[in-house]
Amino acid sequence: MPYSKNTNKRQQRLDHDRPIARRQVQPRRRYPRQLCLVLLLCMGLTNPAPLWALEVLTHPDVTDPAINRQMLRAVFSMRLRQWPDGTPITVYVLKPSSEVHIAFCKEVLGILPHQLQRSWDRLVFSGTGQAPIEVESLAEMQRRVLATPGAIGYLE
Amino acid sequence: MNRPDRTRLSLPRCLLALWLLYGLPASSSADSNPATHVHIHGFLTQGYTLTSANNFFGDSTDEGSFEFTELGINGFWQFSPRLHAAAQLLSRRAGSGSDGTIRLDYGVLDYRVLSDENQDFGARLGRFKNPLGLYNDTRDVAFTRPSIILPQSIYFDRTRDLALSSDGLQLYANRRSTEGEWEFQLGIGRPDVDDKDTELSVLGGNRPGELKDETSYIARLMYERDGGQIRLGITHAQLNMDYRPGMPDPSGPGSIRFSPTILSAQYNDERWSLTGEYAKRPLKFGNNIVYVPPPLKDITGESYYLQGSYQFDPRWEGLLRYDVTYLNDDDRNGRFIEALSGGARPAYSQYARDWTVGLRWSPNRAWMVRAEHHWVDGTAWLPLQDNPIAADTERRWRLFSLLVSYRF
Numbered sequence: 001m002p003y004s005k006n007t008n009k010r011q012q013r014l015d016h017d018r019p020i021a022r023r024q025v026q027p028r029r030r031y032p033r034q035l036c037l038v039l040l041l042c043m044g045l046t047n048p049a050p051l052w053a054l055e056v057l058t059h060p061d062v063t064d065p066a067i068n069r070q071m072l073r074a075v076f077s078m079r080l081r082q083w084p085d086g087t088p089i090t091v092y093v094l095k096p097s098s099e100v101h102i103a104f105c106k107e108v109l110g111i112l113p114h115q116l117q118r119s120w121d122r123l124v125f126s127g128t129g130q131a132p133i134e135v136e137s138l139a140e141m142q143r144r145v146l147a148t149p150g151a152i153g154y155l156e
Numbered sequence: 157m158n159r160p161d162r163t164r165l166s167l168p169r170c171l172l173a174l175w176l177l178y179g180l181p182a183s184s185s186a187d188s189n190p191a192t193h194v195h196i197h198g199f200l201t202q203g204y205t206l207t208s209a210n211n212f213f214g215d216s217t218d219e220g221s222f223e224f225t226e227l228g229i230n231g232f233w234q235f236s237p238r239l240h241a242a243a244q245l246l247s248r249r250a251g252s253g254s255d256g257t258i259r260l261d262y263g264v265l266d267y268r269v270l271s272d273e274n275q276d277f278g279a280r281l282g283r284f285k286n287p288l289g290l291y292n293d294t295r296d297v298a299f300t301r302p303s304i305i306l307p308q309s310i311y312f313d314r315t316r317d318l319a320l321s322s323d324g325l326q327l328y329a330n331r332r333s334t335e336g337e338w339e340f341q342l343g344i345g346r347p348d349v350d351d352k353d354t355e356l357s358v359l360g361g362n363r364p365g366e367l368k369d370e371t372s373y374i375a376r377l378m379y380e381r382d383g384g385q386i387r388l389g390i391t392h393a394q395l396n397m398d399y400r401p402g403m404p405d406p407s408g409p410g411s412i413r414f415s416p417t418i419l420s421a422q423y424n425d426e427r428w429s430l431t432g433e434y435a436k437r438p439l440k441f442g443n444n445i446v447y448v449p450p451p452l453k454d455i456t457g458e459s460y461y462l463q464g465s466y467q468f469d470p471r472w473e474g475l476l477r478y479d480v481t482y483l484n485d486d487d488r489n490g491r492f493i494e495a496l497s498g499g500a501r502p503a504y505s506q507y508a509r510d511w512t513v514g515l516r517w518s519p520n521r522a523w524m525v526r527a528e529h530h531w532v533d534g535t536a537w538l539p540l541q542d543n544p545i546a547a548d549t550e551r552r553w554r555l556f557s558l559l560v561s562y563r564f
Contacts, residue, residue: 066273070273070332070333070334071273073332073383074273074332077383079276079330079332079337080271080272080273080276081234081237081238081268081271082237082238082271084272084273086237088234088236088237089237096521097470097521109383110382110383111382111383111384112383112384112385112424112425112426114467114470115383115384115385115424116383116384117521118300118384119384121294121297121299121300122293122294122300124195124197124230124232125197125199125228125230125244125293125294125297125299125300126262126285126293126294127230127232127242127243127244127262127263127264127266127284127285128242128266128293129232130195130232130234
């Protein structure tokens, strides 16, 4: 379901005054992947003043309606590794020094970027988890999220 | 050679072999899902240590010492979202205490029995890192430490092998809610007590017999709020060892039990971070161990530190810390042990108060340079192998250290 249709419902679930925008393209069954990408780009172009500057981007097959801040934190801190349907989660982020990444951490996750980095380091060097995959640009993020089932990233 | 027990084909070694066998062919195949790839990370660290008196990480007086090198490489293999294997090889050279031998730092098979957005429950089998306090899990990785030398009150380098990792089973449970995250770990296993420094610091000398690891327990409960802005923890461990006498040995066999409890607290803000940890460390010896005089067979140590750090910008960070150690609560000024040993163990060997200032520069995420200066009163955590004669040590000493670290 597109995010806009149940805004009120989702806002009630959030534990924070700032709602989390999530952009999810239509399921693949109805649109081929190329179309999804076009649709996504068009949405970006026809929306010069978006309500939220940052949005969560997921692969079209990810249809979990309950993505709230708590879940996003669990996903981006690499604690949660699978969606409720069992699909492995692949997390994409920009370079930790990028402005979009910093804004995403602070505004959407509510975590300080260096704290998030430290928690990834603790996972990586104690054998208990992994860090997300780093991409060079938002364009690459978009391409790879849409090409990877179970993937999640963000958009400006 | 000095660790005969580690040369046999132990469980972790088998796990590592298994991981290599399964991991390598699959990682070369073109898998469309990056979540199931093998991940390799590592680090190289070189330090320089200069002391005004007393040796730390080698012969550090006069010219200083470069005998501080840490090398590590780890692999992480995700078989499925519920099952992964992970292993890290570590080489550490630090004065006479660590000679650079490559050891398996951890090697685990980790299975999550249950995992959803609110909780995880699972088990790790193999050699797992002992979760002691805030820093022990990754104590040999310079990037994850707050300073070059960890606060020695809690993270003794003297008995580091005892604290590092255990061979056995670890259960874990995590709970996530809007109020914060709870993380609980319970490990049952055998710690590594074969190193000389552990024997020296536990038994007060190189004895004819040897220490054997016995089944030990380690539990830690961590609570994190607001994505790690507030972190609170409590750790309790019961580390059990046995003294097995040598062929000519005045001492009988006996058990040794070390049961520390550590309270940890950290507050992280955008630029500054405040950390404190407090520990009570009871140490009990069996009656037949003659190397420990009766009044010292049941002692409790106390330690704590307070640490503040400030980020001037993402590249530069400053650190200030006050770190206190008492080896024996009943003899904080050490006069009793000095009299008991006839002066062989100076009073100041029973405590240490350390003021530390430090500076970190990280030009990018792969590189880090650190400098720090310690003003220390007492030698309670001075490595014994670097300072074999206690009477030759000095009570008040300074330590300066530089460190460069790279990671991938």
